[in-house]
Amino acid sequence: AQRVTQPEKLLSVFKGAPVELKCNYSYSGSPELFWYVQYSRQRLQLLLRHISRESIKGFTADLNKGETSFHLKKPFAQEEDSAMYYCALLDDKIIFGKGTRLHILP
Amino acid sequence: EADIYQTPRYLVIGTGKKITLECSQTMGHDKMYWYQQDPGMELHLIHYSYGVNSTEKGDLSSESTVSRIRTEHFPLTLESARPSHTSQYLCASSDAQRERYNEQFFGPGTRLTVL
Numbered sequence: 734a735q736r737v738t739q740p741e742k743l744l745s746v747f748k749g750a751p752v753e754l755k756c757n758y759s760y761s762g763s764p765e766l767f768w769y770v771q772y773s774r775q776r777l778q779l780l781l782r783h784i785s786r787e788s789i790k791g792f793t794a795d796l797n798k799g800e801t802s803f804h805l806k807k808p809f810a811q812e813e814d815s816a817m818y819y820c821a822l823l824d825d826k827i828i829f830g831k832g833t834r835l836h837i838l839p
Numbered sequence: 840e841a842d843i844y845q846t847p848r849y850l851v852i853g854t855g856k857k858i859t860l861e862c863s864q865t866m867g868h869d870k871m872y873w874y875q876q877d878p879g880m881e882l883h884l885i886h887y888s889y890g891v892n893s894t895e896k897g898d899l900s901s902e903s904t905v906s907r908i909r910t911e912h913f914p915l916t917l918e919s920a921r922p923s924h925t926s927q928y929l930c931a932s933s934d935a936q937r938e939r940y941n942e943q944f945f946g947p948g949t950r951l952t953v954l
Contacts, residue, residue: 776948779942832879
């Protein structure tokens with residue numbers, strides 16, 4: 734069955750330190766993967782999609798088919814990165830992981 | 840401006856009342872979704888629609904019902920609200936014609952409290 738796993742419910746990182754939010758998926762085929770972000774009191778919104786191979790707000794995510802992973806990374810955390818992050822997989826509909834709360838410590 | 844709208848934003852209601860949460864989008868999207876989310880927690884898909892007259896139940900069993908009579912409108916109804924229905928309800932839409940770039944656009948949410 735198609736599935737997205739985010740093993741960390743909460744991740745606390747000091748400002749300036751590297752960030753890695755883990756995402757693993759289960760999918761029979763070529764996956765289309767996304768990261769969504771929800772800042773406090775804002776709408777859930779798309780952060781980046783793997784097909785675009787883009788860097789948004791300093792974040793990147795590389796699809797690793799061998800490890801079935803799509804981890805989200807940023808080399809230097811900023812306080813404004815504190816938010817809820819959801820990894821998502823496109824099937825006939827989008828399947829969301831349970832989310833990881835990223836808390837940037839000053 | 841193309842957007843997705845939800846009304847009301849906040850609703851406090853007594854047990855047993857019938858309620859309808861409204862969702863409208865002006866993006867011309869064919870797919871629409873309803874999620875239930877406790878603040879800062881995981882999203883649970885409760886209903887989705889691929890177009891007019893199409894409705895499907897999501898992964899989380901819900902006592903709510905939906906309808907899709909018009910492309911832009913996807914209301915959610917609870918016939919008899921209970922305290923267990925207290926949650927945030929998010930509506931979303933996406934363009935099925937651009938599957939590989941399929942981005943879901945989310946509304947601001949309705950925070951429902953049932954007393």
